[in-house]
Amino acid sequence: MSIDRTRHPLEDLPAYALGALEEAERAFVEAHLETCDECARELAQFEQALYEAAAVGAARADPPRDLRARIVLRHRGTRARRESDWGGARARAWLARPVPLALPLALAVFLVVSFVAVGTARREADAYARALAGVADGRVVALAAQKDAPPDARGALVIPRSGDPYVVLELSSPPTGKAWEAWVIKGQHPTAAGVSGSGGLFTIVLSAPVGAGDVVAVTLEPAAGSRAPTSDPILAGGT
Amino acid sequence: MLVERIAGGDAEALGDLYDRYGRVAFGMLYRMLPGPEAAEEVAQDAFHAVWRRASSYRPERGAVRTWLLAICRNAAIDWRRTRGKRSEREVSIDTAADLIADGRVDERVVDALREERVRKAVSELPAEQRDVLSLAFWGGYSQTEIAARTNTPLGTVKSRVRLGMTKLRERLVDER
Numbered sequence: 001m002s003i004d005r006t007r008h009p010l011e012d013l014p015a016y017a018l019g020a021l022e023e024a025e026r027a028f029v030e031a032h033l034e035t036c037d038e039c040a041r042e043l044a045q046f047e048q049a050l051y052e053a054a055a056v057g058a059a060r061a062d063p064p065r066d067l068r069a070r071i072v073l074r075h076r077g078t079r080a081r082r083e084s085d086w087g088g089a090r091a092r093a094w095l096a097r098p099v100p101l102a103l104p105l106a107l108a109v110f111l112v113v114s115f116v117a118v119g120t121a122r123r124e125a126d127a128y129a130r131a132l133a134g135v136a137d138g139r140v141v142a143l144a145a146q147k148d149a150p151p152d153a154r155g156a157l158v159i160p161r162s163g164d165p166y167v168v169l170e171l172s173s174p175p176t177g178k179a180w181e182a183w184v185i186k187g188q189h190p191t192a193a194g195v196s197g198s199g200g201l202f203t204i205v206l207s208a209p210v211g212a213g214d215v216v217a218v219t220l221e222p223a224a225g226s227r228a229p230t231s232d233p234i235l236a237g238g239t
Numbered sequence: 240m241l242v243e244r245i246a247g248g249d250a251e252a253l254g255d256l257y258d259r260y261g262r263v264a265f266g267m268l269y270r271m272l273p274g275p276e277a278a279e280e281v282a283q284d285a286f287h288a289v290w291r292r293a294s295s296y297r298p299e300r301g302a303v304r305t306w307l308l309a310i311c312r313n314a315a316i317d318w319r320r321t322r323g324k325r326s327e328r329e330v331s332i333d334t335a336a337d338l339i340a341d342g343r344v345d346e347r348v349v350d351a352l353r354e355e356r357v358r359k360a361v362s363e364l365p366a367e368q369r370d371v372l373s374l375a376f377w378g379g380y381s382q383t384e385i386a387a388r389t390n391t392p393l394g395t396v397k398s399r400v401r402l403g404m405t406k407l408r409e410r411l412v413d414e415r
Binding site: 011014015017018019020021022037040041043044045046047048049050051052053054055056057058059060061062063064067068070071072073074075076 | 250251253254257258261262263265266267269270275278279282283286287290299300301302304305308309312313316353354357358360361372375376377379380381382383385397400401403404405407408410411412
């Protein structure tokens with residue numbers, strides 16, 4: 001059945017603003033509003049009044065202190081996705097051979113896995129987010145998953161306002177005799193910055209200073225650590 | 240401007256939006272949902288929806304706060320219908336009955352004069368109009384559901400909704 005969009009549903013606009021119409025009525029009003037600025041203006045005024053009252057009627061309740069940080073953090077990486085060149089070029093420059101990073105795609109996957117999944121994955125993502133949520137007064141930079149990254153690998157560089165920078169990583173346990181090692185790369189010179197032999201959700205406090213324009217990367221290395229990277233990065237991101 | 244920045248992928252702008260309206264949004268969700276955990280979860284969902292829909296925001300169709308709160312309310316109703324436990328899917332008539340519940344207002348979200356004006360406007364509505372607006376807004380009930388639950392003819396409920404909303408608009412919207 002086609003919808004007659006020419007009839008102005010003025011009588012239904014108050015209930016539409018309230019969300020109190022039945023489905024068929026709501027669909028009609030919605031279709032009409034797509035093309036009728038006059039009714040849209042009417043609706044805007046009903047909504048303005050309604051939400052003015054709702055703001056006064058809202059409960060006295062303090063949101064969790066870290067809610068803002070979690071909301072921002074959840075989307076901060078998306079910005080990086082749109083700025084596709086920030087880390088990839090530098091990470092490639094550091095490596096002995098170029099890595100086909102396809103950074104935007106890798107990061108998009110990373111973000112989907114990290115934050116948009118539902119159910120169990122969502123709870124896991126929340127745990128990861130909680131690990132980063134206490135850094136409202138610092139910077140958080142998403143580390144992009146690279147070509148050889150294990151499934152579901154993710155990480156972020158945290159640069160607190162005070163104290164040492166660190167990376168928060170969620171990675172599978174490294175193979176026997178191996179460890180995850182963090183690197184700070186200035187120009188094309190990587191400096192070993194910390195080793196972790198664990199898996200799951202963990203942090204590495206960086207032993208090398210991180211400055212503007214540096215790249216932080218994570219590689220798989222011998223358990224004792226390496227003087228220079230011996231494998232391609234699995235996570236990388238620029239400051 | 241703020242929403243444009245969000246649409247442009249600026250996550251810090253989303254934080255700025257939260258700074259301005261996060262408290263009132265959370266307070267509204269807190270009232271609509273069964274507990275702080277649900278309010279927190281839905282707040283995150285709502286701000287994610289803002290992130291995704293920012294490019295479709297049209298300022299001529301409403302203020303940013305109204306747009307955000309509408310997104311929050313829709314997310315809360317969706318949560319109750321899809322994720323809430325059976326007992327949480329519906330708000331009791333009594334709970335939803337006050338459009339503005341006394342003593343529960345967060346004084347930090349609205350300035351005092353504005354709040355007084357809003358309170359006056361709401362209190363001057365006839366009780367039966369105030370009740371249907373409250374049930375629809377906070378309870379998420381449709382006009383048909385309100386009619387059934389209050390044993391009131393549907394036409395009467397519709398009339399009360401129209402009259403109540405029209406009076407609210409007359410008293411609270413300056414640009415008439």
